[in-house]
Amino acid sequence: QQQVKQSPQSLIVQKGGISIINCAYENTAFDYFPWYQQFPGKGPALLIAIRPDVSEKKEGRFTISFNKSAKQFSLHIMDSQPGDSATYFCAARRGGSEKLVFGKGTKLTVNP
Amino acid sequence: DVKVTQSSRYLVKRTGEKVFLECVQDMDHENMFWYRQDPGLGLRLIYFSYDVKMKEKGDIPEGYSVSREKKERFSLILESASTNQTSMYLCASSFGGATNEKLFFGSGTQLSVL
Numbered sequence: 562q563q564q565v566k567q568s569p570q571s572l573i574v575q576k577g578g579i580s581i582i583n584c585a586y587e588n589t590a591f592d593y594f595p596w597y598q599q600f601p602g603k604g605p606a607l608l609i610a611i612r613p614d615v616s617e618k619k620e621g622r623f624t625i626s627f628n629k630s631a632k633q634f635s636l637h638i639m640d641s642q643p644g645d646s647a648t649y650f651c652a653a654r655r656g657g658s659e660k661l662v663f664g665k666g667t668k669l670t671v672n673p
Numbered sequence: 674d675v676k677v678t679q680s681s682r683y684l685v686k687r688t689g690e691k692v693f694l695e696c697v698q699d700m701d702h703e704n705m706f707w708y709r710q711d712p713g714l715g716l717r718l719i720y721f722s723y724d725v726k727m728k729e730k731g732d733i734p735e736g737y738s739v740s741r742e743k744k745e746r747f748s749l750i751l752e753s754a755s756t757n758q759t760s761m762y763l764c765a766s767s768f769g770g771a772t773n774e775k776l777f778f779g780s781g782t783q784l785s786v787l
Contacts, residue, residue: 602780
């Protein structure tokens with residue numbers, strides 16, 4: 562069973578546009594929600610993360626929006642740039658566990 | 674700079690061979706992980722180790738085993754490789770604990786089993 566559902570599978574955005582990737586979860590024991598960014602030929606790297614006690618976290622052009630009641634969280638990339646073209650993974654971790662559960666990934670392409 | 678190093682970038686093996694994938698981290702991390710990455714399936718956890726000689730099964734442990742004899746080294750073993758184990762394998766490590774969740778990944782090993 563898929564614990565974290567991520568959509569869309571792929572996304573094409575024009576330079577300067579807003580990229581939005583969505584994730585949904587079922588397990589209310591999850592208490593940590595990171596996003597990882599992966600460039601071709603590289604391993605994923607932590608981009609930004611949020612805990613459920615806040616509804617939004619912003620770091621530069623990247624924002625996580627978190628809706629606890631809907632059990633959904635999303636990544637917004639403002640002013641998307643070609644250098645943002647990568648695969649993005651949402652993830653979740655249950656409190657007390659060291660293990661992350663990942664979504665299936667979204668391949669983002671930002672056209673110049 | 675933190676580093677997780679996987680011994681091979683590309684590996685080609687024959688069906689039935691015993692395969693060892695090696696991972697070394699230089700950050701004195703407690704936790705180490707092996708993930709498998711397949712297109713459309715995302716990252717799936719194979720095994721996890723939270724201390725030397727300690728291991729825990731992940732979501733897809735069948736056909737794999739692991740070894741952690743030293744803190745910095747975590748090995749993934751395919752006892753008898755099969756074609757359905759052709760995949761990208763990613764090693765990761767973390768400090769562990771509620772405030773140290775960040776995973777550091779290696780660049781991956783692309784394994785092809787023929």
